Amino acid sequence: MIEIIQQRLNDYQALNPLAEEQALKEILQEVTLYGLWRADFFKITAFQGETSLRILHQLPRFSEDLDFILKTEIADFSWGRYLRSLRETISEFGFEVDIGDKGKMDRQIQQAVLKDNSLASQLNISFSSSERRPALKIKLEIDINPLANSGFSWSYPNWQFEG
Numbered sequence: 001m002i003e004i005i006q007q008r009l010n011d012y013q014a015l016n017p018l019a020e021e022q023a024l025k026e027i028l029q030e031v032t033l034y035g036l037w038r039a040d041f042f043k044i045t046a047f048q049g050e051t052s053l054r055i056l057h058q059l060p061r062f063s064e065d066l067d068f069i070l071k072t073e074i075a076d077f078s079w080g081r082y083l084r085s086l087r088e089t090i091s092e093f094g095f096e097v098d099i100g101d102k103g104k105m106d107r108q109i110q111q112a113v114l115k116d117n118s119l120a121s122q123l124n125i126s127f128s129s130s131e132r133r134p135a136l137k138i139k140l141e142i143d144i145n146p147l148a149n150s151g152f153s154w155s156y157p158n159w160q161f162e163g
Contacts, residue, residue, distance in 0.1 A: 005031075005093055021136075022062060028095065028116060028136050029066060030055070035089030039082045045070055045142060068142040077144045079112045090114070112140040 005027055012023035029051060036042065049067030053059040070077060079101045090097050095116045102111040116136040 025064060025136050025138065026054075026062070028090075028114070028138055031090055031093050031095065032066060032086065032114060032138055032140070035086040036082060038089050039085035041068075041082050044072075044074065064137060065139045065141055068140070069146050070142065070144050071146065073145055075144075077110060077142065079110060079140070079142075083112055086114075108143060108145045110142050110144055114138045114140070 008027050008030070009020070009023055012019070012026075014020040014023050033047070033055070045068040047056070047066070048069055049065065050061040050063040051066055054061040054063075083099050083101060087097065087099055098115045100113050102113055114137065
């Protein structure tokens with residue numbers, strides 16, 4: 001599956017190491033969303049925030065965070081089962097991530113963090129050979145206390161892969 005990641009990276013046509021790094025973070029976000037979808041995460045949540053505007057509506061935004069909100073309140077929400085499934089999916093794509101649940105039970109926003117140090121060395125990119133090998137980091141945040149009468153709409157990314 002590393003070929004799919006390389007193809008997605010080539011599609012960005014990044015002209016410098018910073019653009020390559022941002023493209024890889026965006027690709028990791030896409031894989032993360034796919035992994036969460038496979039874990040049935042979106043049966044109980046909605047994707048929101050700046051990254052959703054970029055991915056779903058092609059607006060020129062970038063954020064390292066993936067923000068979600070529960071569709072209905074779940075007092076004992078835990079990232080646990082979703083992170084286990086997410087790790088499996090991400091590893092299928094060649095990422096070796098550290099995933100940590102940063103949630104605290106007394107907070108309205110539950111957090112988790114993904115970090116990858118391996119992908120840059122597996123791809124044909126300029127910054128992988130430099131001294132500065134960035135760790136790709138994605139923060140997941142979920143609001144576990146949705147507002148009453150919140151509205152949701154559905155939209156799907158238009159990702160296309162040649163293969």
